[in-house]
Amino acid sequence: MTARTLYDKLWDEHVVHTEEDGTAVLYIDRHLVHEVTSPQAFEGLREAGRTLWRTSSVVATADHNTPTDGWELGLDGIRDPISKEQVVTLDANIKAFGSAAYFPFMSQRQGIVHVVGPENGATLPGMTVVCGDSHTSTHGAFGALAHGIGTSEVEHVLATQTLLAKKAKNMLVRVDGELARGLTAKDIVLAIIGRIGTAGGTGYTIEFGGSAIRALSMEGRMTVCNMAIEAGARAGLVAVDDKTIDYVQGRPFAPQGVEWDLAVAHWRTLHSDAGAHFDKVVELDAAQIKPQVTWGTSPEMVLAIDERVPDPDKEKDSVKRAAIERALTYMGLEPNKAIDDIRVDKVFIGSCTNSRIEDMREAAAVVQRVGGRIAANIRQALVVPGSGLVKAQAEAEGLDKVFIAAGFEWRQPGCSMCLAMNADRLEPGERCASTSNRNFEGRQGNGGRTHLVSPAMAAAAAMAGHFVDIRRIA
Numbered sequence: 001m002t003a004r005t006l007y008d009k010l011w012d013e014h015v016v017h018t019e020e021d022g023t024a025v026l027y028i029d030r031h032l033v034h035e036v037t038s039p040q041a042f043e044g045l046r047e048a049g050r051t052l053w054r055t056s057s058v059v060a061t062a063d064h065n066t067p068t069d070g071w072e073l074g075l076d077g078i079r080d081p082i083s084k085e086q087v088v089t090l091d092a093n094i095k096a097f098g099s100a101a102y103f104p105f106m107s108q109r110q111g112i113v114h115v116v117g118p119e120n121g122a123t124l125p126g127m128t129v130v131c132g133d134s135h136t137s138t139h140g141a142f143g144a145l146a147h148g149i150g151t152s153e154v155e156h157v158l159a160t161q162t163l164l165a166k167k168a169k170n171m172l173v174r175v176d177g178e179l180a181r182g183l184t185a186k187d188i189v190l191a192i193i194g195r196i197g198t199a200g201g202t203g204y205t206i207e208f209g210g211s212a213i214r215a216l217s218m219e220g221r222m223t224v225c226n227m228a229i230e231a232g233a234r235a236g237l238v239a240v241d242d243k244t245i246d247y248v249q250g251r252p253f254a255p256q257g258v259e260w261d262l263a264v265a266h267w268r269t270l271h272s273d274a275g276a277h278f279d280k281v282v283e284l285d286a287a288q289i290k291p292q293v294t295w296g297t298s299p300e301m302v303l304a305i306d307e308r309v310p311d312p313d314k315e316k317d318s319v320k321r322a323a324i325e326r327a328l329t330y331m332g333l334e335p336n337k338a339i340d341d342i343r344v345d346k347v348f349i350g351s352c353t354n355s356r357i358e359d360m361r362e363a364a365a366v367v368q369r370v371g372g373r374i375a376a377n378i379r380q381a382l383v384v385p386g387s388g389l390v391k392a393q394a395e396a397e398g399l400d401k402v403f404i405a406a407g408f409e410w411r412q413p414g415c416s417m418c419l420a421m422n423a424d425r426l427e428p429g430e431r432c433a434s435t436s437n438r439n440f441e442g443r444q445g446n447g448g449r450t451h452l453v454s455p456a457m458a459a460a461a462a463m464a465g466h467f468v469d470i471r472r473i474a
């Protein structure tokens with residue numbers, strides 16, 4: 001048999017039918033649902049008089065619109081009427097159509113859908129996983145074929161358990177070697193995007209491999225796959241190994257007993273075969289990666305902490321020069337400014353990229369190591385765990401106390417300041433060190449300025465008031 005990539009295997013296992021033009025009908029194992037992209041899909045089902053094809057595939061939660069404080073007010077705490085309606089509508093739809101699990105607003109296991117899925121074992125190796133959300137790529141960390149879909153596709157999957165899809169090409173991003181102290185998965189993925197650009201992965205499914213990826217925890221692998229979409233690839237993948245299987249074992253949705261043994265035997269095959277063909281291979285040396293900070297309005301506008309903001313006058317390509325000028329103006333930055341000279345107003349530690357327990361630990365460790373309180377120029381420093389379970393675990397470890405003692409706000413789970421869909425946002429002109437994944441204009445609030453960094457770098461920026469080289473602290 002010809003050698004196949006992990007992506008080839010996952011694809012082959014789920015294709016129900018392929019048309020002559022290559023359009024395939026793909027069977028979907030897990031459908032994650034949140035309140036923003038599901039209302040019209042359920043409405044479509046209602047209008048057509050349809051029910052769910054397989055209720056047991058649906059796992060739902062509310063995350064984008066939910067407030068991260070004031071929970072004692074209940075639904076009244078959601079001030080924006082459209083946000084509130086989406087949360088209430090999800091409740092009604094899940095009640096009417098059913099699901100395998102629903103973690104509603106304020107329930108103990110509520111959280112960001114991409115944190116909730118894996119931690120409940122709803123995301124398993126070998127699955128096809130979809131959600132009406134571009135960061136569904138996160139789940140590829142488990143050796144699952146996972147990608148975002150649009151609202152009309154959400155309806156299609158709810159009704160038929162299948163999706164029309166065309167196979168992407170195979171790309172391997174291999175990161176070998178050892179990271180410097182204090183560096184994390186976030187630095188790896190930002191460095192990858194800095195190298196290949198936000199269109200570098202367009203048309204591909206990216207498998208992340210190499211010793212530096214192997215060395216990452218499942219949390220770290222999720223951080224990397226989360227941002228595959230920011231590199232243009234709808235899906236990212238990491239091969240299954242012992243860490244994957246250990247992480248999954250014992251979670252509520254994980255198989256048990258004989259089924260577990262059978263599943264593990266299958267999961268052990270979920271890696272690319274030796275000699276499998278990749279259409280494109282990119283290699284990075286982990287030892288060369290430095291702490292990463294984005295300076296502009298696209299994730300590919302990223303530099304190392306010891307570099308300087310670009311000077312448009314040095315750019316010969318007029319299109320690129322214009323893009324740099326525009327980004328610098330929006331970001332309120334002077335050309336050639338040293339990255340570690342950039343002062344921030346707010347700090348956000350959270351989002352589906354970096355709100356898992358390991359992220360909380362890394363940030364808290366930096367706060368403890370530096371000691372004292374957040375810098376005087378920091379107007380607000382938010383720590384937002386990705387789920388109620390992450391929050392409970394962090395509190396059991398006393399991390400909340402570390403943050404609060406230093407002047408951070410310890411919030412309830414949700415998407416929070418990752419995007420301006422709830423009360424957590426930047427005011428015009430405010431500058432934020434953020435552990436999220438997008439730094440587009442207005443992403444964290446109209447006129448807000450986002451610098452994407454790792455949790456450790458964000459915590460260090462909160463303590464210093466400006467970006468600092470985490471290697472000096474770690």
Ligand SMILES: CC(C)[C@H](C(=O)O)[C@@H](O)C(=O)O
Nearest residue numbers: 036037064132133134135419
């Ligand atoms: C609201 C949702 C559709 C969107 C996405 O698809 O990613 C959001 O989660 C984001 O991160 O921009």
Ligand code: SF4
Nearest residue numbers: 135351352415418419
């Ligand atoms: S945390 Fe941010 S990136 Fe993730 S799903 Fe929510 S809004 Fe999208």
